[in-house]
Amino acid sequence: MSVFCNQIRASSALVRRLKHALFLTQTARSFTTMEGHRPTIVHKRSLDILHDPWFNKGTAFSMTERDRLDLRGLLPPNIMSSDQQIERFMFDLKRLEEQAKDGPSDPNALAKWRILNRLHDRNETMYYKVLIAHIEEYAPIVYTPTVGLVCQNYSGLFRRPRGMYFSAADRGEMMSMVYNWPAEQVDMIVVTDGSRILGLGDLGVQGIGIAIGKLDLYVAAAGINPQRVLPVMIDVGTNNDKLLNDPLYLGLQQDRLDGDEYIAVIDEFMEAVFTRWPHVIVQFEDFQSKWAFKLLQRYRNTYRMFNDDVQGTAGVAIAGLLGAVRAQGRPMIDFPKQKIVVAGAGSAGIGVLNAARKTMARMLGNNEIAFESARSQFWVVDAKGLITEDRDNIDAEAQPFARKVKEANRQGLREGSSLIEVVQQVKPDVLLGLSAVGGLFSKEVLEALKGSTSTRPAIFAMSNPTTNAECTPEDAFSVVGDNIIFASGSPFTDVDLGNGHIGHSNQGNNMYLFPGIGLGTLLSGSRMISDGMLQAAAECLAAYMTEDEVVEGIIYPPISRIRDITKEVAAAVVQEAIEEDLAEGYREMDARELRRLDEEEIKEYVKNNMWTPEYPTLVYKKA
Ligand SMILES: NC(=O)C1=CN([C@@H]2O[C@H](COP(=O)(O)OP(=O)(O)OC[C@H]3O[C@@H](n4cnc5c(N)ncnc54)[C@H](O)[C@@H]3O)[C@@H](O)[C@H]2O)C=CC1
Numbered sequence: 001m002s003v004f005c006n007q008i009r010a011s012s013a014l015v016r017r018l019k020h021a022l023f024l025t026q027t028a029r030s031f032t033t034m035e036g037h038r039p040t041i042v043h044k045r046s047l048d049i050l051h052d053p054w055f056n057k058g059t060a061f062s063m064t065e066r067d068r069l070d071l072r073g074l075l076p077p078n079i080m081s082s083d084q085q086i087e088r089f090m091f092d093l094k095r096l097e098e099q100a101k102d103g104p105s106d107p108n109a110l111a112k113w114r115i116l117n118r119l120h121d122r123n124e125t126m127y128y129k130v131l132i133a134h135i136e137e138y139a140p141i142v143y144t145p146t147v148g149l150v151c152q153n154y155s156g157l158f159r160r161p162r163g164m165y166f167s168a169a170d171r172g173e174m175m176s177m178v179y180n181w182p183a184e185q186v187d188m189i190v191v192t193d194g195s196r197i198l199g200l201g202d203l204g205v206q207g208i209g210i211a212i213g214k215l216d217l218y219v220a221a222a223g224i225n226p227q228r229v230l231p232v233m234i235d236v237g238t239n240n241d242k243l244l245n246d247p248l249y250l251g252l253q254q255d256r257l258d259g260d261e262y263i264a265v266i267d268e269f270m271e272a273v274f275t276r277w278p279h280v281i282v283q284f285e286d287f288q289s290k291w292a293f294k295l296l297q298r299y300r301n302t303y304r305m306f307n308d309d310v311q312g313t314a315g316v317a318i319a320g321l322l323g324a325v326r327a328q329g330r331p332m333i334d335f336p337k338q339k340i341v342v343a344g345a346g347s348a349g350i351g352v353l354n355a356a357r358k359t360m361a362r363m364l365g366n367n368e369i370a371f372e373s374a375r376s377q378f379w380v381v382d383a384k385g386l387i388t389e390d391r392d393n394i395d396a397e398a399q400p401f402a403r404k405v406k407e408a409n410r411q412g413l414r415e416g417s418s419l420i421e422v423v424q425q426v427k428p429d430v431l432l433g434l435s436a437v438g439g440l441f442s443k444e445v446l447e448a449l450k451g452s453t454s455t456r457p458a459i460f461a462m463s464n465p466t467t468n469a470e471c472t473p474e475d476a477f478s479v480v481g482d483n484i485i486f487a488s489g490s491p492f493t494d495v496d497l498g499n500g501h502i503g504h505s506n507q508g509n510n511m512y513l514f515p516g517i518g519l520g521t522l523l524s525g526s527r528m529i530s531d532g533m534l535q536a537a538a539e540c541l542a543a544y545m546t547e548d549e550v551v552e553g554i555i556y557p558p559i560s561r562i563r564d565i566t567k568e569v570a571a572a573v574v575q576e577a578i579e580e581d582l583a584e585g586y587r588e589m590d591a592r593e594l595r596r597l598d599e600e601e602i603k604e605y606v607k608n609n610m611w612t613p614e615y616p617t618l619v620y621k622k623a
């Protein structure tokens with residue numbers, strides 16, 4: 001009996017399923033025939049639509065729909081057909097299969113990024129809990145080196161948009177577009193124009209990945225509330241031929257704007273974001289050197305902004321250079337005696353040179369003569385070799401570091417001398433690379449460094465991502481010797497030197513400063529980010545490592561301590577802003593109260609204002 005009943009139940013369930021399938025087919029058909037005639041009424045706008053799988057069309061939203069639904073700026077500018085969207089999806093899927101055949105490392109890193117990214121989309125609190133608890137393991141995924149790979153493959157990886165896109169096609173619209181962002185308050189913007197992403201060159205609109213990665217560190221390290229961060233991509237075109245010819249590219253397929261047209265776009269963006277959020281801080285990231293310096297000079301006295309590659313990198317390098325002096329068993333005040341060869345004269349290299357020269361000058365008496373004499377401690381080599389005053393069309397930023405011709409000749413050098421020649425002749429204490437050329441510190445260059453007059457030569461292979469590092473720690477320790485200091489921009493593991501000795505591989509990356517610079521600026525309410533505030537941040541990082549650690553060769557903290565060092569850096573920035581009378585206060589902490597705080601109280605104030613990922617209790621209230 002029960003078997004019979006079960007059969008009846010099963011067959012009626014089957015009939016129901018068949019009927020339902022028939023109904024769905026008919027409905028689908030009637031929808032298909034009506035498509036294009038009857039619009040679908042939606043009761044949502046903006047991000048709510050993009051996050052709704054029923055209505056979301058992603059990059060296929062037309063421009064009129066984007067305007068109608070307040071979506072302008074929330075998607076990359078290139079409008080795609082649904083066929084193109086599927087082609088892009090399939091391309092990515094196939095590429096993953098291809099890469100999986102080639103070897104485990106890259107697809108594994110990308111797969112981890114995807115899993116983390118999905119969690120980021122689903123549950124930010126949980127995402128940041130995971131990131132903070134495992135920062136050592138996952139910073140290399142959300143930040144350098146994997147973020148470089150993510151940017152390179154962004155068209156394929158793009159699923160749900162994050163951040164805002166302002167493009168050259170949005171001129172005249174930005175002031176209203178900025179209101180499409182759903183958050184009432186934004187504390188921190190990281191903006192890029194994609195023109196020099198890490199050492200990977202012009203990646204156009206795909207550079208948004210670096211702004212997202214940097215802001216992940218703002219949340220994880222500085223405790224900036226994730227609801228108040230905004231990654232921004234300013235798409236003014238690209239000069240990357242591959243992207244210009246790629247039908248699946250998500251950005252504007254036109255040559256980069258230049259000159260006044262370019263500046264007009266960036267000006268409009270700055271005006272728009274500072275009009276809506278007057279207290280926001282804007283970090284410029286990975287702009288090609290040509291614009292990095294000009295925009296910094298243009299905005300730094302008007303807006304709360306800084307350029308991470310120029311100023312953040314400079315501070316991190318100074319801290320490391322001072323650490324290298326201490327590691328030689330010498331006092332920091334001996335820094336002006338160091339002979340420093342820098343390979344790379346772009347935004348990062350020049351930023352470091354300017355800051356190092358100023359630091360030396362301060363130690364030598366802080367006057368014109370000191371500043372002039374500090375200049376002779378640097379030898380700068382770029383793609384054309386040693387820079388001397390003989391160089392034609394020398395960049396204005398590099399000019400102050402051009403070697404005098406006679407002096408160079410006396411050292412057996414000339415305009416355009418190769419890096420090996422320079423290292424052989426100068427016998428520097430420090431060899432620092434910000435060239436974006438992987439392997440530039442070849443065996444020959446490192447062999448030449450063995451002639452260094454330093455008791456403990458330092459090698460900074462600071463270019464990113466990993467493949468662009470000027471050398472690996474293995475090469476450095478094995479060729480130059482066990483008694484060196486080594487730092488790199490992207491993480492490497494320590495080197496086993498045998499007999500229980502470890503060759504420390506430090507990560508010399510601006511991530512140790514930018515989160516603290518941003519947080520300190522926010523909490524001080526400083527009107528601008530002064531040289532003094534940046535200097536205070538660098539000095540704080542330099543002083544963070546103990547004497548024992550630097551003697552061991554550890555000149556930067558491990559990333560597991562990034563939240564603590566960021567708190568210290570932020571407190572130093574607040575303190576300096578107060579001393580320079582720039583601090584206007586933050587929320588209920590007004591300028592007067594800030595001035596009353598002592599050093600420990602400032603640290604406490606910073607700590608108490610760092611967001612931690614905890615679920616809040618939610619209560620429903622009608623809008
Ligand atoms: N570790 C860190 O915190 C940071 C690292 N960087 C890295 O620094 C690198 C450079 O960045 P930017 O200065 O903005 O780039 P850039 O493109 O403006 O400058 C590169 C410089 O390297 C020079 N160069 C090229 N080939 C060379 C060669 N064979 N020998 C010597 N010099 C050579 C170029 O002439 C140019 O002066 C990138 O890889 C970037 O990822 C940048 C900022 C922070």
Ligand SMILES: CC(=O)C(=O)O
Nearest residue numbers: 198286309464509510
């Ligand atoms: C770290 C960084 O800012 C860069 O490589 O550009």
Ligand SMILES: [Mg+2]
Nearest residue numbers: 198285286309
């Ligand atoms: Mg950068």
